[in-house]
Amino acid sequence: MNAEAKLLSVAQGREDFHRGFLALQEEHAYEVKQFRGVIPLDLEGTLFRNGPGSMNAGSEAYGHWFDGPGMVSAITFQSGKVHFRNRYVRTPKFVSDQRQGHITQRGFGTQIKGGPLRNLFRPISNPANTGVSWHGGKLCAFYEGGQPFRLCPSTLETLGPELYDGLLNSRKTLSAHGKIHSRTGRQINFGVNLAGIGLSGIRCALDVHDLPSRGGPVRSCRVPLPYFPFIHDFALSENYGLFLVSSIRFGLSGPLMGLRTLSESMSFDGNKPVRGLLIDLRTMSLAKEFELPPALVVHFGNAFERDQEFIVDFFQSDNSEGFDWLCDVFNVEQVTGAGLVRLRLNTKTGRALLSPHHNGLIGEFPAWNPRQTGKRTDRCYFVAHSQPDNKGFFNTVVCLDTETGNIKSGNxxxxxxTSEALFAPRRGASDPHSGYLLAVVYNALHHRSEIQIRDAENPAIEVGAAVLNHHVPFGFHGHFTTDLFGAIH
Ligand SMILES: [Fe+2]
Known part of the structure; x- marks a missing residue:
């Protein structure tokens, strides 16, 4: 029995959501013909999604959800019709694993078979599976430990690594959470990179980049860090980028010596405060440093400035359970989310106030209207568990009014x-709340996926759904653009 058959057998004996992690090996391109409700005429554009398309390479299973090869989907909405396309990103890792029929490169939580010597000093390979973004005429698939891969937006064909005119190289990477500044159209992104070896060990740096949409110079700054930090995402306002270094410690000697994976070397330290770094994007310099109580912070909602305050909502937990299940997705009982909190940071004094949103929801994947990125907003969309048991995978799409605390949600x-649900504005709408939440939903009963289109102001209302001919494995992040790719006739 090969790894895929083993995974299928394991998944079929478990909870129904486990089958949503199974591979989609085939690459499709077709006009969707099965619908529920209507596809609204004012929904026009392309939803790109990225995530691991498979959890095995031939006969071997990857040891972590983060190590499956990136598969990008493009779902195009035009004139009430829907087109679907998916294609694996042809990274060197994907090509090598496919050609040889087993795991040939090391991952974040996956060792090459054969013991420590086979893994000694081997870097983590790049599956390009975490995010996808359309910016400056380039569609790129991202993974935070490597360089992006550029794709053709119409065919999803892999065009090669995107180095941004020499900004990146094998030692300088870019995160999967770049954000497009809504006023300037520039992409603000960052990388966590090794900066050398000192007396106390490995030195790292946070490199922040301001990338133009079309031509022009890249503006960058570097913040030295005396340790290897966990920084997955950041928050962007009109003038600032906020980075929070979580209370995570990495023991790097084991991974370097090939003894264990980087995933196995990370641990939550309840005595290590979160370190906050506020970057002033006007001067590309560190404006403020501050501390917050120990926490694991993964994803941020939209940020904005009000008077002297930088305000942002993000998900945080006081342990690393949110990571522990990722190395065994076919056995997890509960996909762990986190609680949403609000940070108000005085940009002049550095005083930080943290307060929870008291809604009792355990969720993840915050989203907002991308036209509002960095601007004042009072909506945070996310996915969550239906209460009260919080078991299984996320099954609820939520719209939170962050000013009033009012919640509207739909199962x-x-x-x-459901994985991440993204906001798509209604065509021609000036109201920033007017739009749809697009969720790629896995139906375990039929082992198929559908694109649910829900009213953003009240996700309980399903406007319509496009039912695919197959399933799409659970993914990470996506990008909606009003540009149209994928032919619909
Ligand atoms: Fe992420």
Missing amino acids: VGEHCH
């Missing part, structure tokens, strides 16, 4: 589970 259906 995606029985035996159905």
Whole structure:
């Protein structure tokens, strides 16, 4: 029995959502013909999604959800019709694993078979599986430990590594959470990079970049860090980028010596405060440093400035359970989310106030209207568990009014589970709240996925759904653009 058959057998004996991690090996391109409700005429554009398309290479299973090869989907909405396309990113890792039929490169939580010597000093390979972004005429698939891969937006064909005119190289990487400044159209992104070896060990740096949409110079700054930090995402306002270094410690000697994976070397330290770094994007310099109580912070909602305050909502937890299940997705009982909190940071004094949103929801994947990025906003969309048991995978799409605390939510259906839901504005709408939440939902009963289109102001209302001919494995992040790719005739 090969690894895929083993995974299928394991998944079929477990909770229904486990089958949502199974591979989609085929690459499709077709006009969707099965619908529920209507596809609204004022929904026009392309939803790109990225995530691991498979959890095995031939006969071997990857040891962590983060190590499956990136598969990008493009779902195009035009004139009430829907087109679907998916294609694996042809990274060197993907090509090598496919050609040889087993795991040939090391991952974040995956060792090459054969013991420590086979893994000694081997870097983590890049599956390009975490995010996808359309910016400056380039569609790129991202992974935070490597360089982006550029794709053709119409065919999803892999064009090669994107180095941004020499900004990146094998030692300088870019995160999967770049954000497009809504006023300037520039992409603000960052990389965590090794900066050398000192007396106390490895030195690292946070490199922040301001990338133009079309031509022009890249503006960058570097913040030295005396340790290897966990920084996955950041928050962007009109003038600032906020970075929070979580209370995570990495023991790097084991991974370097090939003894264990980087995933196995990370641990939550309840005595290590979160370190806050506020970057002033006008001067590209560190404006403020501050501390918050120990926490694991993964994803941020939209940020904005009000008077002297930088305000942002983000998900945080006081342990690393949110990471522990990722190395065993076919056995997890509960996909762990986190609680949403609000940070108000005085940009002049550096005083930080943290307060929870008291809604009792355990969720993740915050989203907002991308036209509002960095601007004042009072909506945070996310996915969550239906209460009270919080078991299984996320199954609820939520709209939170962050000013009033009012919640409206919709369950995606029985035996159905959803990854990140993204906001798509109604064509021509000036109201920033007017739009849809697009969720790629896995229906375990039929082992198929559908694109649910929900009213952003009240996700309980499903406007319509495009039912695919197959399933799409659970993914990480996506990008909606009003530009149209994928032919619909
Ligand atoms: Fe992420």
